[in-house]
Amino acid sequence: MPERALLLTVLLWASATGAEGLGLGHAPDAATLAAADTAIGPSGEELPPGRGSVDEGAALFAAQCAACHGATGRExxxxxxxxxxxxxxxxxxxxxxxxxxxYATTVFDYIRRAMPFTRPGSLSDDQVYALTAFLLARNGILPQDTVLDRDGLRAVRMPNQDGFFPDPRPGAP
Amino acid sequence: MTDRSRRRFLRGTATTAGLLGLAGGAHAGQGRALGLPVSGYGQRARHETAARWLTPTRYLASTASWTPLADQVGSLTPAGLHYERHHAGVPDIAPDAHRLLIHGLVRRPLEFTLAELRRFPQAERLCFLECSGNSYREWQGPGGVDVQQTHGLTSCSVWSGVRLADVLAECEPQPEARWLVAEGADAARLTRSLPLAKALDDVLLAYGQNGEALRPEQGYPLRLLVPGYEGSISVKWLSRVKLSAEPVYSREETSKYTDLMPDGRARAFTLMMDAKSVITAPSPGPTPLAPGFQEIRGLAWSGRGRVTRVEVSVDGGEHWQDATLHGPVLPVCHTRFTLPWRFTGAPALLASRCTDETGYVQPTREALIAARGANSFYHYNAIQRWRVDADGSVHNA
Incomplete structure (x- = not known):
């Protein structure tokens, strides 16, 4: 009897967790999928359309960012x-x-998802491009007359891109 | 009950009865008042006041609160005293409206309600969570004034939920998937990348902590629970998981949560929490240590498995004695250790050093700084020393 009980258990388990899955969850609609996919990796392929200039970014920075980050981003x-x-x-x-x-794409991603601190999600994509352009220009990475868009941001190479390496632990202190 | 203990008990009873007799005489006729009635949800005794310590800041929505380790009894942390670290406050999420979307490099993108997730086979896991910023001030020399402020960004709970691997299997990951990107539903939509191999190994989608639903500040109604890894990757208020070939390199894994080395380069994705221990008593506090017997007590933990040994020194590390480990000694859990000690009034320098089952030994501060410099901020796990002065006061040393 114990053997038969075990066999039954195994069969039930196999049918419950078999290749066809548990059948839980539901397919998201296309709008849900498109709206959710906002995280932007280094390739920038997820970047939205839009554009913004360094000058527009300077005005936005003074109005929305300088209170916490300082007038020039250094204070x-x-x-x-x-x-x-x-x-x-x-x-x-x-x-x-x-x-x-x-990665410059992280600047766009983080401003869009988390800034300004007290009102994240309130900036338009154009405004995020403008602020990204301003901050990259202030850091000497883009010229002052830049109007940044998707292709322009994807082409930026950051000075410290090669400054990171994988965790050497275990084996290193 | 042995004869000796019975005699001691009877003697005690007789003494107590005598005292009560006197008291009864003074208040004859009043009797004893009834206690409080039963209640729907229990509270701790009104005399107990242990609380989390809040890092001073202008923005309490983007800071940390620290577990009062010196007040903790045993190795588990009450949910209400579990440390917090939020980046944009605690969201108020209605569970019926919450969804988890899994998409990216999967054959079947799926969305789950909480009710659907709860139908997966249940899983439970005891483990600590530690913020990799725990003890960050100690890089620059003794910083925190007490053990809550030096080590309070670690807590240990029992977590309930379902295995992420089971849920991912429903979505049929594609062979080129190597990472997943987890996103929270907090105001900052905190995002972190996790190697898929770890996700398929022992990661939970947790909806419970210590036998009840997650507290809001712990991610209600759903969080990732990534045993052994730095706390911020156990994304709270989890709403989205995207499978990908590469990490997304979010701000929280580039600008932050990377470890700057002395040569100006930085370690990235330093997710594992190495072994660490700290003495919680005696430790700095308002009351000086009384001469006589003092049990040295503390906690030890390792993200890589079980703690196998804790040694204690009372002379700053010149001599070490093995402490007793109190079971259950579980992998990736706080493990309590004790060693009997007598404070004679002579100054002492207390320290603990733990070893985990991989053979890793907790480093000295000097060895850690020789390897990493003093500017890496995260993952400080060196031996902590408390100086006991002749007057019984205890200080971070």
Whole structure:
């Protein structure tokens, strides 16, 4: 009897977890899928249409960002966004967009998903392009007369792109 | 009950009865008041006041609160004292409206209600969660004033949910999928990338903590639970999982949660929490240590498995003694250790050092800084020292 009970259990388990799956969940509609897919990787293929200039970004920054990040992006009190190149190996490293961030697409992604701090999600894609352009220009990565769009952002190479390496642990302290 | 303990009990009873007799005489006729009635949801005793410590900041929605480890009894953390780290506050999510979308490199993108997720085979896991920023001030020298402020970004719970692997199987991952990108439904839509191999190994979609629904600040109604890895990858308020060939390189895995080395380069995706331990008593506090017997107590943990040994020193690391480990000693869990000690009034330097089942030994501060410099902010796990002065005061050393 125990053998038969075991066999039955195995058969029931196999039929419950077999290749056809459990049949749980439902197919999302196309609109749900399209709206959800917002995270932007280094290739920038997920970037939306839109464009914004450094000048537009400067005005937006003064109005919406400077209270926390300082008038020029260097004063704080919240994270310093500008400058710091050449400081990473010193006793007082400044890990800014210009000195540290490996991918420009992350700047767009983070502003769009999480900024401004008290009202994330309130900026249009054009405004996010403009702010990204402004911050990259302030860091000397784009010219002042840039109008940034999807293709332009995908073409940006950040100074510290090669500054990261995989976790060497275990085997290193 | 042995004869000796029975005699002690009877003696105690007689003494108590005598005292009560006197008291009864003073209040004859009043009797004893009834206690409180039964209640729908219990609260701790009104005399108990242990609380999380909030990192001082202008923005309490984007900071951390720290578990009061010195007040913790045993190795589990009550849900209400589990540390918090939010990046844009705690969202208020109605469970019936919440959905988890799984898409990307899958043959069948699927969306799940909570009711649908709960129908998967149930899974339960005891484990600690530790923020990789725990002890960050100690990189620059003794920083936190007490164990709550040096080590309170770790907590240990029993988590309930379903295996992420089971849910992913429904979606039929494509062979080129190597990572997943998890996104929360908080205001900042916090996003982190996790290797798919880990996701298929022991990651849970958790809806419960310590026997009840997740607290809002712990991700209600659904969070990732990634045992052994830095806390921020256990994405709270989980609403989306996208399978991909590469990480998304979000801000929380590039600008933050990367470890700057002395040569100016940085380690990326340093997800594993190495072994660590700390003495929780004696530890800095308002009351000086009384001379005489003092049990040294503490917690040890490792993201790589079980703690196998904890050694304690009372002379700053010159000599070490094995502490007793109190079971159950479970992998990736806080493990309580104790060692009897006598405070004679002579100054002492207390320290603990743990070893995990991989053979990894918790490093000294000097060894850690020699390898990583002092600017990596995250993953500080060096031996912590408390200095006991002759007057019984205890200090971070």
């Amino acid at each position: 704080g009190p919240d994270p310093v966004l500008v400058g710091g190149q050449g400081t990473l190996a010193t006793a007082k490293p400044e890990q800014t967009i210009g000195s540290y961030w490996p």
